[in-house]
Structures are given as C-alpha cells and as structure tokens.
Amino acid sequence: MPARHDGDAKPAHRSRSVSSPTVAEVAAEAGVGKATAARTLGNYGAVSPEARARVLAAAEKLHYRPNSLARSMTTGITQTIGVVVADISNPFFAGVMRGIADACDTTDYTAIVLSTDEKLAKERSAIGVLIDKQVDAIIIASAALQPNETAHILEAMSRRIPIVLIDRKVRGLDLDAVVINNRESAHDAVRRFVELGHRRIAFVWGPTARERAADRRRLLALAESWLWSDAERLRGYLDALDEAGIPFDPELVTHCEYNEEVTVGAVGEMLALPDPATAILTTETDAMVGTLRAIRAAGLVHPRDVSVIGFDDSSWASVMEPPLTMIAQPMLELGRAAAQHAFARIAGDDGDAVVEAIPTTFIPRESVASPRTRISAADGR
Amino acid sequence: MPARHDGDAKPAHRSRSVSSPTVAEVAAEAGVGKATAARTLGNYGAVSPEARARVLAAAEKLHYRPNSLARSMTTGITQTIGVVVADISNPFFAGVMRGIADACDTTDYTAIVLSTDEKLAKERSAIGVLIDKQVDAIIIASAALQPNETAHILEAMSRRIPIVLIDRKVRGLDLDAVVINNRESAHDAVRRFVELGHRRIAFVWGPTARERAADRRRLLALAESWLWSDAERLRGYLDALDEAGIPFDPELVTHCEYNEEVTVGAVGEMLALPDPATAILTTETDAMVGTLRAIRAAGLVHPRDVSVIGFDDSSWASVMEPPLTMIAQPMLELGRAAAQHAFARIAGDDGDAVVEAIPTTFIPRESVASPRTRISAADGR
Structure with a gap:
C-alpha cells in the first residue's frame, strides 16, 4: 500500500x-x-x-x-443528480434515496447524496459542493423555512441547475415539488379516532417552542415557521377536530424537542391529565417510539388504554404486540417521481413548476380501539 | 421558473x-x-x-x-470524501454515514454518498463517478467477494486515491479497514445461550445457497464466498458450539434469501423440527423481524418458548414486548474512524494498511431466558 x-x-x-x-x-x-x-x-x-x-x-x-x-x-452532461437530504439516518430519507437510485438505474445517471442534519449552514455548503461538482440537477429536502433562507437555492437556480423539492415545499420558491398529502393523511387518521368515539386526541410532535401556544390561532402562527410538512400535518389534525366539533386543547399538542427521550416525558404529561389523552397521532418514528415508552411507563397498554397511529411505517411496527396501525409514506415513489421531474427538466422541459402530491397508505393493524374499552378497564381497576 | x-x-x-x-x-x-x-x-x-x-x-x-x-x-484538494455503501436504506449504513458526516463537520470536507444495492456493476460505476469527480478519498463497503472482483478498486488505487474499507474486509486487498469484531460478538451471544442451558441454537441468516451444507466443512467452504462480515459471524457461532461441545446441525442454519418474507418460512421450519430451535441469533434487522413473525406464526412467544438475540440495535427493539436483547454496532464510531483514516491518508500518511476492529455493545433486555421455561411451558399445555 x-x-x-x-x-x-x-x-x-x-x-x-x-x-x-x-x-x-x-x-x-x-x-x-x-x-x-x-x-x-x-x-x-x-x-x-x-x-x-x-x-x-x-x-x-x-x-x-x-x-x-x-x-x-x-x-453538457455530467450525468449525476445531486441529492440533499435532511438526515440520511432517518429511514424515511433512506427510502426516498432508494427510490431516486432506482430511477437512476434505468438511465445513465448516478445519484450522489449529501446529508445536512437539518442545518442550513450545511445545506448551503452542500449546494456549493454540488455546483462545483457540476451535477445536472439537484433534488433537495430543504431545511429552509422562510424565503430569506433560500439564497443558496436561488444561486443554484441562477446557474440554471434544475431543482426539485422533495418532502417539503419551501415558502417563496416556485419549484417542482414532490410531497405526500400530509394534511389529508393526518385528517383521515384523526377522523378514524373520532369515529370510534375519541374526544381527547393528542398530536405528537407539535412545535419545538418552549412556550405553549395558548390557543389555536397562536399555534397556527407558530406553524408558519415550521417545516411545511409538519405544519400541514398539524392543519390536518385541526381540520378533523373542527369537523367533529372538538375544541382545540393546547395540552394535547406536544411542545418539545424532536427526540425520543424528551417525548417520553411530554406524552407522559398528556396521559396524566385529569382528562387524559385517549388517542395519539405521531408524526415520526422517534415520536412513536417515545410515545410507546410513555404509555408503558404509565402502566398502560395500547390500544386498551390509548389508541395510537403513526406516520412512517416500518417492518418493526408489524411485530409490535399488538401491531401498530400506521400511515405508510410512499418513499420509493417520492424518490422515483422526484428523479423523473429532474430528468424532464434536464431534457429541457421548461413548463411551469409542478407540485405532485403522492397519497400515503393507511395500514390498519391493532393499535386503535374505542375509548370505551379504556374507561371500562379503568373502572375495573 | x-x-x-x-x-x-x-x-x-x-x-x-x-x-x-x-x-x-x-x-x-x-x-x-x-x-x-x-x-x-x-x-x-x-x-x-x-x-x-x-x-x-x-x-x-x-x-x-x-x-x-x-x-x-x-x-490539489477538492475536499470531498466519496462514500460507497451497499444499501443506503439499511439503518446500519445510515448510521455509518452519520458518523462519516460528523467527522467531516469538524474539517472542511464534505461526504458524498453513492449506494450500490450490493451490486458489483453499480459499485464499479460508482467508483468511476468518484474518480471523475476527483474525490480526495473513498470509503467503501464493497460488494466484492473475491480478488478477481476488485479491478475497479485497484483502478482507484492506481490513481493514488486513498481507499478505506468499512464494515467488510475484501479478500486480496491490503487496505485500511474499519470493521466490528464480528466473530467475537457472535461467539459471545451464542455463549450466553449456552450458559443458560440451550443446546438447540439457530443461526439466521446463513448461506443464501439453495442446497443445504451437509456438514460443517462444507458450510465453511460456502462461507469463503460470502461477505467477510457474514462469514465471521458464522465462525463465531461455530466457535461457541465447539467450545460447548455441541455438534453442528445444518438444519439450524438458514439457507435462504436475505429477506424478511422468506425468513418467516425458514425459521418456521426450525421451530417445527422434532427437536426445535430454542434460541436464535439473527445477523440483521430484517432477519430479526422475520424471526419474530415466525415465532408468532407458530403460536410461540419470546423468550418463554424461544430466546432471541440480534445484531443491529434499534429504538424499536426497546419497545417490543418483551424488549429485545441486541448487539449494538458502533455505527457512528465506525464512520468516524473510517473518515479519520481517510484524512490521515490524504494528509500523506504512507504507513502500512491498518485494520481497526471496533467492539460491539451487548444490550441485555428481556428476550433471553433458560430453555427450561419453554419445556415446562410446553409440559403445562
């Protein structure tokens, strides 16, 4: 050597x-x-x-x-697609990457990936590297929340590099975007809780803000500064409450950091309320794992005491006891569709920006039940 | 737009x-x-x-x-490290990537990742892209099994690009490698089964060959054509059997494709033997999920009827009921160490190739018990 x-x-x-x-x-x-x-x-x-x-x-x-x-x-063709993801160790993005790689396999393109850890500084540097490496298009799940955080994306656009947003739209950027139907998916899940008779329905993860949004208006204002996808899921949750005439209770939306450990405490508080949560919608895998730990720590079991539905299906969810009802994101399809949009732009498609929303799949298993089961179980104690 | x-x-x-x-x-x-x-x-x-x-x-x-x-x-510095992984959607590689990205954060390097789906043709093309993009070093989990499959790696070496192997050594390549102590980890897990009194200990996943290795010698010959890491885990399993004087039984090593669905059937057969498996070591997440499904399908529960230990810890494993005893791979440390080796080579270190084996961590939870529990439970039926 x-x-x-x-x-x-x-x-x-x-x-x-x-x-x-x-x-x-x-x-x-x-x-x-x-x-x-x-x-x-x-x-x-x-x-x-x-x-x-x-x-x-x-x-x-x-x-x-x-x-x-x-x-x-x-x-004029270097035949590489640059992909910028928020967190390569999140199974969601891993699945998306797989979809992009699959699409590249059917062409002469190769995908090269950079991970930003949801940090804007790393995202800027990643875009710089991809410009230097002369990729033919960029697919990005951007951490940019506001129009004034998008200068690096505008820079790539000014160099006429086609850009496709994935997973999140970015406020102020009129670009192709491939996303899921976040709002409808959350609405649908909460509606299922409602139809079984739940009124105390929690949303995990809400804002990372320390101070609790006092009311619905304040919460929606906070959501304006979130990632678009997270805000859409919250809107779907509120849509379903409105539809059912259930008043919004800020104590049923977490205000905590996005990590499993902190979630255990935050969900524990919801389960210890005088009128506790009887159903919980989680927005991420770590939110679900934290929620399950909180349920167990409170001496409760799902779905008898608390019903749960989570975004992001996993093979593990099917072997939980009882198996978890989940909202599966079409990760491969998202990746493939984003790659197709990129290929079309590289080939010269100069049409208006297209937003493609791919529907999620509801996977019914056994973590959802009527709240009456819990009440009767509690009566029996 | x-x-x-x-x-x-x-x-x-x-x-x-x-x-x-x-x-x-x-x-x-x-x-x-x-x-x-x-x-x-x-x-x-x-x-x-x-x-x-x-x-x-x-x-x-x-x-x-x-x-x-x-x-x-x-x-002379493009300040990028190319990373070639077998499957970006495998949480193990996602964790490794996170470690590499962490190490790059403390320098001016950026990691760019390509995924090969364990296919040699895609790996060759990935190396070609990285040579074209003039990365300063390459970290690779290679799908190459034999010396005659390494021409693309030799090509990169001939261009004096430092290369660090990760997760697997490759037969015939004298390169820096950062791996885990596969053999010792498997040996240790099986020894724990033995110490509790297990004699019918299964290994999932064994060879993908359709034909069952008739004896131990044939099995080890098959292992010579496996990925190095898989073969090492099998050797550790055999070491522990030898140590305990337990004869090798080919029916307790799966001979199936590496996917969850097929694993359900293969493990089901082991559980239906006249003298069934009472303890199972799994080598991957999908092997564990398939094994748990097979246990459930057989109407059994862990650890009462079957003890299980798996490679690759996950936050899910801690919320299984009962929680799973796992072997955690030091994914972040693997990634960080590989990046450090790459940085050292870029800086001009021309010493001999170094193989760094980082130990795994055994995470005791509640999926391991004495086989007597099963026998008594069966007697009680």
Whole structure:
C-alpha cells in the first residue's frame, strides 16, 4: 500500500488527469469531426457505427478518459443528480434515496447524496459542493423555512441547475415539488379516532417552542415557521377536530424537542391529565417510539388504554404486540417521481413548476380501539 | 421558473463555467504571484492579510469561481470524501454515514454518498463517478467477494486515491479497514445461550445457497464466498458450539434469501423440527423481524418458548414486548474512524494498511431466558 501514498501522489495524479487528451485530439486521431468524437465519447446523439468504432479505438490508443469537466464541456452532461437530504439516518430519507437510485438505474445517471442534519449552514455548503461538482440537477429536502433562507437555492437556480423539492415545499420558491398529502393523511387518521368515539386526541410532535401556544390561532402562527410538512400535518389534525366539533386543547399538542427521550416525558404529561389523552397521532418514528415508552411507563397498554397511529411505517411496527396501525409514506415513489421531474427538466422541459402530491397508505393493524374499552378497564381497576 | 429552463440553458451555463478566469489571471489582476493567488483561493498555506485581500478583491472583480477541477489544479484538494455503501436504506449504513458526516463537520470536507444495492456493476460505476469527480478519498463497503472482483478498486488505487474499507474486509486487498469484531460478538451471544442451558441454537441468516451444507466443512467452504462480515459471524457461532461441545446441525442454519418474507418460512421450519430451535441469533434487522413473525406464526412467544438475540440495535427493539436483547454496532464510531483514516491518508500518511476492529455493545433486555421455561411451558399445555 505505500505505493499509493508516496510523497508526490497528489501532483502526479492531478497532472496525469490534466494531461488527458482533448476530444479534439481524439477526433484528429480518429479522422472524424470534433462533434462526432464528442457524441461518441459522451454517448449521446447519432453516430455511424463505423465512426463510433474509430473514435473508441483512438480514445483507447490515446488513453482518453472523460472526467466530469471534460465530459460536460463536450456533451453538457455530467450525468449525476445531486441529492440533499435532511438526515440520511432517518429511514424515511433512506427510502426516498432508494427510490431516486432506482430511477437512476434505468438511465445513465448516478445519484450522489449529501446529508445536512437539518442545518442550513450545511445545506448551503452542500449546494456549493454540488455546483462545483457540476451535477445536472439537484433534488433537495430543504431545511429552509422562510424565503430569506433560500439564497443558496436561488444561486443554484441562477446557474440554471434544475431543482426539485422533495418532502417539503419551501415558502417563496416556485419549484417542482414532490410531497405526500400530509394534511389529508393526518385528517383521515384523526377522523378514524373520532369515529370510534375519541374526544381527547393528542398530536405528537407539535412545535419545538418552549412556550405553549395558548390557543389555536397562536399555534397556527407558530406553524408558519415550521417545516411545511409538519405544519400541514398539524392543519390536518385541526381540520378533523373542527369537523367533529372538538375544541382545540393546547395540552394535547406536544411542545418539545424532536427526540425520543424528551417525548417520553411530554406524552407522559398528556396521559396524566385529569382528562387524559385517549388517542395519539405521531408524526415520526422517534415520536412513536417515545410515545410507546410513555404509555408503558404509565402502566398502560395500547390500544386498551390509548389508541395510537403513526406516520412512517416500518417492518418493526408489524411485530409490535399488538401491531401498530400506521400511515405508510410512499418513499420509493417520492424518490422515483422526484428523479423523473429532474430528468424532464434536464431534457429541457421548461413548463411551469409542478407540485405532485403522492397519497400515503393507511395500514390498519391493532393499535386503535374505542375509548370505551379504556374507561371500562379503568373502572375495573 | 421558465427562466431556468429556457432552451439555451445548458450551453449558457457551461460556457460561463468554462470562461471563468484562471488563477493566473486573478494573480495578475491582484499583482501577486500565482502561488499566492492559489493559496488564497484554495484557502491553504500562509498568505499575508494584505495579499489575501487583494486576491479576493481581484477574484470578485473577475467573477472567479473555483470549480472542482480548477480548485484541484491549484490546491490539489477538492475536499470531498466519496462514500460507497451497499444499501443506503439499511439503518446500519445510515448510521455509518452519520458518523462519516460528523467527522467531516469538524474539517472542511464534505461526504458524498453513492449506494450500490450490493451490486458489483453499480459499485464499479460508482467508483468511476468518484474518480471523475476527483474525490480526495473513498470509503467503501464493497460488494466484492473475491480478488478477481476488485479491478475497479485497484483502478482507484492506481490513481493514488486513498481507499478505506468499512464494515467488510475484501479478500486480496491490503487496505485500511474499519470493521466490528464480528466473530467475537457472535461467539459471545451464542455463549450466553449456552450458559443458560440451550443446546438447540439457530443461526439466521446463513448461506443464501439453495442446497443445504451437509456438514460443517462444507458450510465453511460456502462461507469463503460470502461477505467477510457474514462469514465471521458464522465462525463465531461455530466457535461457541465447539467450545460447548455441541455438534453442528445444518438444519439450524438458514439457507435462504436475505429477506424478511422468506425468513418467516425458514425459521418456521426450525421451530417445527422434532427437536426445535430454542434460541436464535439473527445477523440483521430484517432477519430479526422475520424471526419474530415466525415465532408468532407458530403460536410461540419470546423468550418463554424461544430466546432471541440480534445484531443491529434499534429504538424499536426497546419497545417490543418483551424488549429485545441486541448487539449494538458502533455505527457512528465506525464512520468516524473510517473518515479519520481517510484524512490521515490524504494528509500523506504512507504507513502500512491498518485494520481497526471496533467492539460491539451487548444490550441485555428481556428476550433471553433458560430453555427450561419453554419445556415446562410446553409440559403445562
């Protein structure tokens, strides 16, 4: 291994790379025009089989290797899609990535991924890297919440790099977006609780703000500064309460950090109220795991004492005892659809921005029951 | 949005990129030497504050923008680490990625990730993209099983790109590797079963081969063509059986595809044997979920009827009823350590290849019990 680490490794590598023959040199060697050589080496457009064979032979003889800049100069196509996700360790984004990779497999594109940990500074740097690496399009789940946080995205747009938003719309950006029907999905889940007779329905996770929103108006104002998808789920929750004539109770919406540990305490408080929560909608996997721990810590069991429905299905949810009723996000479809939008823009589609909302799938299992079961169980204690 | 999609978008973008001024032009404008301009623009080495200010002013005036090739020509550093993982949707790799990203956060590096779906063809293409994009180092969980499948890795090595293997060693490649202590971890888990009195201990997942290995020698021969990490876990299992004087029974090692659905059937067969498995070690999350479904389908419960221990802890495992005893892989540490090895090689470390084995953590919960409980429960039926 020392051979690949000797002192002059870098310079030797770089100068070899730089001294790669140009497309013009390959064309001259092959006795064809430069455009023909570029089409052959870039693998696009029509080239006669004979000319193609001569170009490839010349390229091999001269040790031509297309690097990304050389390729982009000759063909305008570097054939990479940059993907910027909030958290690569979240199974949701892992699934989305899988969908994007699947779509790339059917083309000559390769997806390269950068994770930002929901931090705007890292997102800016990621976009900078993707501009430098000359990707052909960018798919991004942006952490930007407000129009004044989008300068880096506008910068990429100004360089005419097609951008597709995924999972979240961003206020102030008129871009293609592929999202789920967040509001309808939350509305539907809460309506199911209502139809079984629940009136004390909780929403986990609400705002991360420490101070509790005193009323519905304040809560919706807070939501204006959230990620779009989170705010939409809250709106769906409120829609269902309105529909059922159930007054909004701020004590049934968590105001806590988005982590499992803190959630255990926050949900524990809801379960200890004089008029406790009897049904809980969770918006993320960690919110569900924290909720289940809180239910257990309170000596309760689902669904007898508390019904639960969660966003983001997982194979684990099906082996919980009893199995969990979940809202499955179409992760693969989201990724595939975003990639298709990116391919269309790369190919020159200059139509208006399209927002595609892909519906979730409700997976009924056994974590939802009527609240009467809980009351009778409590009576029996 | 039409502005970023008009017909001549690509050419305009590319030609602007190509016509960016050179470092020499910026140096001339600033009235400094080319080396000083390169150091300032590349943000490395010592430059006087005054010279730096003049270079930056000149760069701004000339609309200089370092692209990856320009930057690598001037500084030799593109400041990106390429990461090639087998499956980005596997929480294990997601955690590893998080560790790599954490390490990059403390430096000026950015990690870009490509997923190969354990397919060698996609891995080859991923390495090609990373060479083209001129990453400074590559961290890879390779799908290569045999020395004759490593040409693409040798190609990157010949270009003096430092490469660090993660999760798996690859036969025939003498490279830095960061792995877990697979063999010892499996040995330890099986020894715990043995100490509780188990003799019928199963291993899920064994070979994907359809034909069952008739004996231990054949099984180990099969393992020679597996991923290194899987083979090591099997060896640890056999070590523990040997230690306890328990004969190897091929019926207690799955011979099935690596997916949850097929695992349900394979484990179901083990539980239906005249002398059934009373303890099961699983090597992956999907193997555990499939095993739990098989246990439930057989009308059994853990740990009363069957004890289980699995590789890859998850927050779900702690809320299973009863909670699962797991072997937690140090995913973040693996990622961080691999990144540190990559940084060291980039900085010029030319020492011998280092294999770093990071120990797992055994997380005792409530899915392991003595087999006597099962026998007495069965007697009581």
